[in-house]
Amino acid sequence: METTSKNSMAANHHLTLRNTFRTTASILLILMLTAFIGSPAFAHCDSYDGPVVKDAMKALKTNNVSLVLKWVNENQSQEITALFNKTYSSRNDNKEIYTIIEKHFLETLVRLHRETEGAPYTGLKPAGTTKEIIKLTDNTITTGSANEMISKLNNHIEKVIKEKYQKVSELNKVKDISVEKGREYVKAYIDYTHTVEAIHNILELSNDGHSAHQH
DSSP states (O other): OHHHHHHHHHHHHHHHHHHHHHHHHHHHHHHHHHHHHHSGGGOOTTBTTSHHHHHHHHHHHHTOTHHHHTTSOHHHHHHHHHHHHHHHHTTTSOHHHHHHHHHHHHHHHHHHHHHHTTOOOOOOBOTTOSOHHHHHHHHHHHHTOOHHHHHHHHHHHHHHHHHHHHHHHHHHTTTTTOHHHHHHHHHHHHHHHHHHHHHHHHHHHHHHHHHHHHO
């Protein structure tokens, strides 16, 4: 009876640890994705080929400030409108002076937009610094199809998993040769299995949320 109780407690403890790990893995992946999206390194609204600057250039070309007001909140609209009018009225001034005024307008617009996201502003990034996946997501909106982006994203995920699998598979063959090789294997094994499980958990959470929404 005592043995059965101990086995039951051990099984429950193992289940608790496993559930805790799964929850932690999911949370960590979500936090990583959130941090990446909100961090300056992964921002694309602060680059010259981002949507904010593109709308700003279109607004200046057509004298339509409304095109950029969607990127700021109501409290920021007055400042942007005043600066836009000043910039537009200076378009026929000395080219060098206008370039300075235009850049100040763009920087202010992007800075205020970043404030609405709760993200820091670290300056305008040059064109060409936007990651390919972000360009693809923008392109899905323009073309009305997400097929290309989904295909490339799936290919990238597949590539990452295959690389991690290949590493652990090769180390599995030599893991018992020495403690050093064994530890290399364990490290690769943890990296491989945790990555796959974390991705799977994210998909499960997404499906659970979708199902709950449907009901």
